[in-house]
Amino acid sequence: MITLNPQTALVLFSGGQDSCTALIWALGKYTTVHTVGFHYGQRHNVEMEVRQAFLKKLRADYPELSSGLGEDNIINLQGLSEIGETAMTSEIEIVMDENGLPNTFVPGRNLAFFVMAGALAYRLNAGVMVGGMCETDYSGYPDCRRDTLEMLNKAINLGMESNLTIETPLMDISKGDSWRLLEELGGPDMVAFVNKGSHTCYKGVRATFHDWGYGCGDCPACELRERGWRDYKSG
DSSP states (O other), X not given: OOOOEEEEEEEEOOSSHHHHHHHHHHHTTOSEEEEEEEESOOSOSHHHHHHHHHHHHHHHHOTTGGGGEEEEEEEEOTHHHHHOOOTTTSSOOOOBOTTSSBTTOOTXXXXXXXXXXXXXXXXXXXXXXXXXXXXXXXXXOGGGSHHHHHHHHHHHHXXXXXXXXXXXXXXXXXXXXXXXXXXXXXXXXXXXXXXXXXXXXXXXXXXXEEXXXXXXXXXXXXXXXXXXXXXXXXX
């Protein structure tokens, strides 16, 4: 079995609120932190642009915190958009499907993300993968649940004979508490930094800034983010 470095982490980094928070958390915990993003045929390119801008500004504004920030990687998973039509990969209305999930659910997306990230972590000698998944305040995606990721972690380690660990620091906390976590990690300035620098909106709207961040204000992601922000501000 290969022994990967437990002080080197790979963060699945989309540029959204959750993955930005997970990145800040990881930088305070691990010696070296690499990042990885995925092209999977998204309906817009905003998140891919935002993530690069966030990393650049993080290095510039927080040099001490980002001293351990390693290389950024992009993996092409365009095949996910070719398997089936979802509101995340096509310009269609965001609605609830008969299965009770919003049609923004891309089947197998997080599974594919972690498998590919695991292969990259192996090459980077990174013993930890970090994701911003949460099953407290979320849209019900089954691949965001703790039991899913625990089983996936076992499968990856069996398949690569490795000691990789999947860490999900936001798994059991609310959106409001994720803002509070950021405040604990970096104070109000870090909260403001992530609020302005991250992108959550499924529709890719970045022309309008609300007190809770950029977005359309009516998609499920914006609704979750706004509700969490209100909770955070209420104390």
